[in-house]
Amino acid sequence: MPELVRDHTVHAIYHKTPMFLPPCDFSVADIREEEVLSPIFAKFQPEMVLHLAGITAVSHALAITEDDVKAINVTASGTLAKLSQKFSAKIIYTSTDLVYSGSEGGMVKEDGKLEPLSLYASTKLEGETAVRESTNDFLILRLALMYGFSKGKVKSFFQEAYNKVKSGQKVVLFNDQYRSSLSVLDAARMMKKLITSQHAYKLLNFGSAERTSRAQLFSRFVQKAGLDERLLEIRSLKEFPNLPQVEDVSLDVSILVSMGITPMPVEKSIDETVKNLPNS
Ligand SMILES: NC(=O)c1ccc[n+]([C@@H]2O[C@H](COP(=O)([O-])OP(=O)(O)OC[C@H]3O[C@@H](n4cnc5c(N)ncnc54)[C@H](OP(=O)(O)O)[C@@H]3O)[C@@H](O)[C@H]2O)c1
Numbered sequence: 001m002p003e004l005v006r007d008h009t010v011h012a013i014y015h016k017t018p019m020f021l022p023p024c025d026f027s028v029a030d031i032r033e034e035e036v037l038s039p040i041f042a043k044f045q046p047e048m049v050l051h052l053a054g055i056t057a058v059s060h061a062l063a064i065t066e067d068d069v070k071a072i073n074v075t076a077s078g079t080l081a082k083l084s085q086k087f088s089a090k091i092i093y094t095s096t097d098l099v100y101s102g103s104e105g106g107m108v109k110e111d112g113k114l115e116p117l118s119l120y121a122s123t124k125l126e127g128e129t130a131v132r133e134s135t136n137d138f139l140i141l142r143l144a145l146m147y148g149f150s151k152g153k154v155k156s157f158f159q160e161a162y163n164k165v166k167s168g169q170k171v172v173l174f175n176d177q178y179r180s181s182l183s184v185l186d187a188a189r190m191m192k193k194l195i196t197s198q199h200a201y202k203l204l205n206f207g208s209a210e211r212t213s214r215a216q217l218f219s220r221f222v223q224k225a226g227l228d229e230r231l232l233e234i235r236s237l238k239e240f241p242n243l244p245q246v247e248d249v250s251l252d253v254s255i256l257v258s259m260g261i262t263p264m265p266v267e268k269s270i271d272e273t274v275k276n277l278p279n280s
Helices: 002-007 034-044 058-062 066-086 119-134 157-166 184-196 214-224 254-258 266-275
Strands: 011-014 025-028 048-051 090-096 138-143 171-174 203-206 232-235
Touching: 002 184, 011 034, 034 066, 048 066, 048 184, 066 090, 066 119, 090 119, 119 138, 157 171, 157 214, 171 214, 184 203, 184 266, 203 254, 214 232, 214 266
Parallel strands: 011 025, 048 090, 090 138, 138 203, 171 232
Antiparallel strands: none
């Protein structure tokens, strides 16, 4: 958000807690309520809608019903797309790498096999369909796993793992689960470039250009941050059959790179993450 506010007029919609206060203009709304959203669209007349809201973390999703998850991730995505069409705005919908099959060898292209294995992933995929069916002017981004530090109430795996290691607790890391993990700082810069780039794509992978396991990425971060590597317990995903067995959803980001939107090398973005560690 701070990246966008520098060069654009931004009106943010928050659900419960506004995280970036003025100069960013904002409303508090539930995206399930079209009657609340509609006057916001009418007043603000957006040229572009960046739709980032959703039920993301499993623990968060378990705290509410499956119907609620569908209403937010699917139906409300369609509502936002319909309103965007009505007000002649393009909508960018943030989907996930988890819509892909994790057993096809990775570095998956945008036309890769789809096989969501969780409620989160399947509702994000249904959200893509809801967006496609509600407007012609859309871009679906399939985001890789993000790492870094969030201001929101849902903390990423990375942030929770950092808090644990910092307080002397062990962290289990899988050495056989691969993603194209992207730092949130790099993602914000790339997103800012993407929203003003002229192109005709409707669907793009959005991640780092490198394939890393959770164990590789987090161990490297721990080394660079000078934390205690002995607290890292390296295991196999297969030892946890109750978890969705998503082995490799690393992304082919060559289309994104061909548009001049180039992710930072992972080594450099870990350095940047270490330089921006939270104070507490
Ligand atoms: N982070 C990742 O690794 C990752 C990877 C792939 C894709 N994505 C996608 O990228 C987007 C952003 O992810 P994130 O990590 O920022 O997620 P997040 O931290 O879980 O934030 C989701 C946001 O959605 C809001 N929200 C939930 N229900 C809402 C409702 N009914 N009305 C309005 N807002 C509502 C939440 O607000 P409250 O907390 O106030 O409810 C929260 O601010 C999501 O669409 C996610 O699926 C993320």
